[in-house]
Amino acid sequence: MEVTKLLKSDHQKVKDLFSKAMPKGEVDTDIVQEICSALTLHMEAEEKLVYPEAEQIKASEELAQESYEEHHQAKGLIRKLESGKLDEIEFKVTFEMLQLAIEHHVEEEESELFPVLREKFSAQELAELGEKVEEFKEQKHQKRKTKS
Secondary structure (H helix, E strand, O other), X not given: OOHHHHHHHHHHHHHXXXXXXXXXXXXXXXXXXHHHHHXXXXXXXXXXXXXXXXXXXXXXXXXXXXXXXXXXXXXXXXXXXXXXXXXXXXXXXXXXXXXXXXXHXXXXXXXXXXXXXXXXXOHHHXXXXXXXXXXHHHHHHHHHHHHO
16 A cells, blocks of 8 residues: 555544543543554654655755654653553543644644655555555564563
């Protein structure tokens, strides 16, 4: 699958999870954990495979750098959520901050970075990068399963 379509699919899955995480104002911690795991895997794949490619293109070099920074912020929020040290209110506020940060990041990626990638890379190159991302995520997923 073409890399931008694959990443957009990941974005939609996380967006759907965010919408299910607070059904009645209470945060569903199982869904939050699922979101954190999905985001962590997605960010690792982007940082290892996608952003280095984007940095090679003058038109998206700055966008890639900004994306690294946004990932850094999201990872900090994920660490706080996974720390087990937040009370209920802090947890909810941190989760809402993560959701807003991810929504902003996704909007920028899909409206600014992805169009540049589609313009500068051939359909075959995008498909090959998508395959690499899928393989990377599958390998990471398998390693995590064997650790549990």
